Amino acid sequence: MSEEDTSELQEDRFVPSLSESPYGAVLGSFSAAMSAVGTAGIGALMLLIVLDVIGRNFLDAPITGVSEIAARSVVAIVFLQVPAAILQLRLTRADFLVRRLQKSSPKTVAWLEALFCLAGAIVFALILWASWPKLLSAWQTAEFFGVQGVWTIPTWPFRGITILGCALAVLAALYRAREEIRSARSAA
Amino acid sequence: MTTLTVGFILIAVLIGLVLLGMQIAYALFGVAFLGIWIIRGNIDLSFRMLELTAYSGIADYLFATIPLFVLMGLLVSVSNVGRDTFEVAEELLRRMICGLGVATVAANTIFAAVTGVSIASAAVFTRVAVPEMKRHGYRPAFSAGTVAGSSVLGMLIPPSLLLIIYGVLAEVSIGGMFIAGIIPGLMLALGFVAMLIGITIAFPRFVLNDPDAVRERRMDRDFKPMPLRDLVLKLIPIVLLVVLVLGGLYTGFFTPTEAGGIGAFGALIVALSRRSLDRHKLWQVMKQTGVISVSILLLLVAASFYSRMLAIAGLPNAIAGLVTDSGFGPLGFLFFYAVIILLMGMILDSTSILLIMVPIAAPIAQGLGIDLMHFGIVTVIAVEIGLLTPPFGISVFTVHNTLNDPNVSVEQIFAATLPFIAVMLVVLVIVALIPATATVFL
Amino acid sequence: QQSLTVNIGSSHPEANIWVYAMKNTFQPEVNRILAENGNEYQVNWVENYAGTLYKFTDTREAVMDGIVDVGMVGTVWEGANMPLQNVTYFTPFATEDHRMIIEIFDDLSENLPELKNSWAENGMVHLSSLITDSYDIYATFPVASMADLQNRKLNAPGTSANWLRETGATPVDGALTTYYTNIQTGVTEGTLSFASGILPTRVYEVAPELTRVGIGSMYFGGIAANKDFFEGLPAPVQTAFREAARATSIAHGDYVGDLAARALDEMQAAGLTIHQLPDEEKAKWVNGLPNIIEPWLEQTGEAGKTVLKAYFSALRERGATPLRNWDEGL
Ligand code: NA
Ligand code: NA
Numbered sequence: 001m002s003e004e005d006t007s008e009l010q011e012d013r014f015v016p017s018l019s020e021s022p023y024g025a026v027l028g029s030f031s032a033a034m035s036a037v038g039t040a041g042i043g044a045l046m047l048l049i050v051l052d053v054i055g056r057n058f059l060d061a062p063i064t065g066v067s068e069i070a071a072r073s074v075v076a077i078v079f080l081q082v083p084a085a086i087l088q089l090r091l092t093r094a095d096f097l098v099r100r101l102q103k104s105s106p107k108t109v110a111w112l113e114a115l116f117c118l119a120g121a122i123v124f125a126l127i128l129w130a131s132w133p134k135l136l137s138a139w140q141t142a143e144f145f146g147v148q149g150v151w152t153i154p155t156w157p158f159r160g161i162t163i164l165g166c167a168l169a170v171l172a173a174l175y176r177a178r179e180e181i182r183s184a185r186s187a188a
Numbered sequence: 189m190t191t192l193t194v195g196f197i198l199i200a201v202l203i204g205l206v207l208l209g210m211q212i213a214y215a216l217f218g219v220a221f222l223g224i225w226i227i228r229g230n231i232d233l234s235f236r237m238l239e240l241t242a243y244s245g246i247a248d249y250l251f252a253t254i255p256l257f258v259l260m261g262l263l264v265s266v267s268n269v270g271r272d273t274f275e276v277a278e279e280l281l282r283r284m285i286c287g288l289g290v291a292t293v294a295a296n297t298i299f300a301a302v303t304g305v306s307i308a309s310a311a312v313f314t315r316v317a318v319p320e321m322k323r324h325g326y327r328p329a330f331s332a333g334t335v336a337g338s339s340v341l342g343m344l345i346p347p348s349l350l351l352i353i354y355g356v357l358a359e360v361s362i363g364g365m366f367i368a369g370i371i372p373g374l375m376l377a378l379g380f381v382a383m384l385i386g387i388t389i390a391f392p393r394f395v396l397n398d399p400d401a402v403r404e405r406r407m408d409r410d411f412k413p414m415p416l417r418d419l420v421l422k423l424i425p426i427v428l429l430v431v432l433v434l435g436g437l438y439t440g441f442f443t444p445t446e447a448g449g450i451g452a453f454g455a456l457i458v459a460l461s462r463r464s465l466d467r468h469k470l471w472q473v474m475k476q477t478g479v480i481s482v483s484i485l486l487l488l489v490a491a492s493f494y495s496r497m498l499a500i501a502g503l504p505n506a507i508a509g510l511v512t513d514s515g516f517g518p519l520g521f522l523f524f525y526a527v528i529i530l531l532m533g534m535i536l537d538s539t540s541i542l543l544i545m546v547p548i549a550a551p552i553a554q555g556l557g558i559d560l561m562h563f564g565i566v567t568v569i570a571v572e573i574g575l576l577t578p579p580f581g582i583s584v585f586t587v588h589n590t591l592n593d594p595n596v597s598v599e600q601i602f603a604a605t606l607p608f609i610a611v612m613l614v615v616l617v618i619v620a621l622i623p624a625t626a627t628v629f630l
Numbered sequence: 631q632q633s634l635t636v637n638i639g640s641s642h643p644e645a646n647i648w649v650y651a652m653k654n655t656f657q658p659e660v661n662r663i664l665a666e667n668g669n670e671y672q673v674n675w676v677e678n679y680a681g682t683l684y685k686f687t688d689t690r691e692a693v694m695d696g697i698v699d700v701g702m703v704g705t706v707w708e709g710a711n712m713p714l715q716n717v718t719y720f721t722p723f724a725t726e727d728h729r730m731i732i733e734i735f736d737d738l739s740e741n742l743p744e745l746k747n748s749w750a751e752n753g754m755v756h757l758s759s760l761i762t763d764s765y766d767i768y769a770t771f772p773v774a775s776m777a778d779l780q781n782r783k784l785n786a787p788g789t790s791a792n793w794l795r796e797t798g799a800t801p802v803d804g805a806l807t808t809y810y811t812n813i814q815t816g817v818t819e820g821t822l823s824f825a826s827g828i829l830p831t832r833v834y835e836v837a838p839e840l841t842r843v844g845i846g847s848m849y850f851g852g853i854a855a856n857k858d859f860f861e862g863l864p865a866p867v868q869t870a871f872r873e874a875a876r877a878t879s880i881a882h883g884d885y886v887g888d889l890a891a892r893a894l895d896e897m898q899a900a901g902l903t904i905h906q907l908p909d910e911e912k913a914k915w916v917n918g919l920p921n922i923i924e925p926w927l928e929q930t931g932e933a934g935k936t937v938l939k940a941y942f943s944a945l946r947e948r949g950a951t952p953l954r955n956w957d958e959g960l
Pocket of ligand 2: 574579580
């Protein structure tokens, strides 16, 4: 394993120190923890598929419900990772204009970035607002997916992850917005 | 104002926001939310559609393969399988004009048989091929462009995420799509090779910093050839992975959707057995997988919400009506369709384009008597060109991010991929005109 | 004249067996009836077929939330929220007559409080029943006896996996869209499915041996209207919807019947061989199944018992003889 390979894999720097920014530090640690759960989920998904294939081909014992479980998990993985992705600035965008402007007027760019972050906060707030009633009703009606008598899994933990992910995403986007506004002010 | 006009205005707003640099997922979500609210005059409906899309828009086994394909790519990369493949290709093609460029294409072609996403190829070969090409006198930007350009092979040669997604959307056999992709994929690879050689002879300054030094190295008789044993050893892991993924697929051991999981596991075994992975590094790779996957997957959720808004605006029906009324023949339609995809490819990611276009276009194509597998390959080639076209070309971005070299700008890489786009356009036209290129083995 | 906008939609395309009659009977019938009754009202249909607005997992919520006003609702995918409607999937080998299932569920959904309320609780009004034709085995091998099923892998998604319990066959997940590839590549060796679904997916090309088993026709779901929307309609329009729904039920039964018959002809012409599972083997299968209705009864409680009893007495009233009395001992 060569040196240049490791350098690219270092991505842990998005959590600021507690003294530097208590809000950012707490938010960052929480996001990192959620993201770690999501990451473990990807590994679990791989193992689930491998076990299903082996069970089906060699033991006549496939794991029932892999496709539904995988389907639900991939949504959970997204919402577990989103806050960290926002803090790490990893969401896909076409930034050619921003990069152009960066040299000539960094202040404009910072304000623009702050605006985008606010848009992100609004978007996740909307998803949060739209989704929480379904979490309540899923909890109350003990909603599940799967097949009665074969296997069933409650849906509320999955709906809960969406809510949690969105809530943290809103905070993360607001934190980023504050950072951008600060840098806009200091650029003045 | 008709809902259709609203629809077109909202598309324009989206393009504007994307060009300004807003995160594409935010722009898609926001514009679609407003769109549904305006068109149906009911904000509650926006909320309900948003909830449905967030909860089940990507809740599909198919999409669960995306992180697994990414994981496979990264594992193959840390275990240096990509580097070894490249080194063997480099060794064998030493005497060729533009040998390192051709080696990049060759290694990408083989690598494409284990990975299903182009960004994996782009990331791997940026680290493997670009430094090597730079060291031997190739222009850095051209090197980066070659990696970005040849990375598109990953999605045409099976297994391929785009072919899977097309197969699901058009309801055609995914196994069949994989077979249909083989010849066009090889045509593309050969086209790239011919183009690289041609361009090096015609415009050496476009390719090389120091043409003379490169020629000297090519003609050098004193180099020590790689021992055959090393060569074979370097090839074994990639061959094993190809056999595992393609062999397993075609003997019915697992489904195309499961190939991502099995391939990732195989790559993990390879990485562990080569001792290139300790616990800490494995965790880093997993985390990286999560970060890359989420940016793709969130985009997919957003794109699915956006395409539902377009459906409410009646846009798919309107476009279908337009095509039917225009009296296009099959070829005219294919041409028109490819142009639309190429335009969309400038601003949207490949999966979103498929999600938006295939449900509208596949029934029309079928009605015109176009074979849906052939249609799928045309679609995927056209979509893949979008990986390389500015302003939003994800392969170019991946190479640029991975390279992280202040002397190589995104614009330079975009410029260097132009010859690759030209080859892809030629292959696109050939495949469109000759359906047998896709369907001969079906 | 008053014009009403009605959003109608489905997760499946217009040619699909569950959508066909919505588009080709329900809509024109409503138009016709309204026109005949003095043209006082006119419906402006906004069509959202083929899953442009939502996926098959969301058919209930789409109608319930008013994303469409009228839609195809697959209760088969709603085991958690509408379990009562799935009674047929837990009581296989009841009847192969799909028209009978339509008739029974049109009746029960309107007149059995448990079923009617279940639709109402989910914010919907049931208009017309949707079904599948009878399930058989499409495979790479014929099934002459239960021994032939030993160690075979068959696509049997969701609740239908239950039907293979104790048969020695392994159920493998899948959907109509994946059967072809699964069988072609050898992931599975066949599937439990129905003729009208198999024909368009060309599964018979890779699974040329059909064994008629007669697992039975299943209640798939209903065409339903959003409750608030429906109650807000003027009375004459409501009546027109109801009348059109009756015509739709008949048209749906005919369409599935014709398609199934045509499917068998076309598939045979394309090389499909048809076998019949002998009655005594079929009896072994049915009686060998564990009590698969048990977990369903536990989940649905008293309401479930009522629905099961009503369903089975309706079957017997109409002259059907279910091969197993799943309602025994209630
Ligand atoms: Na590939
Ligand atoms: Na592009």
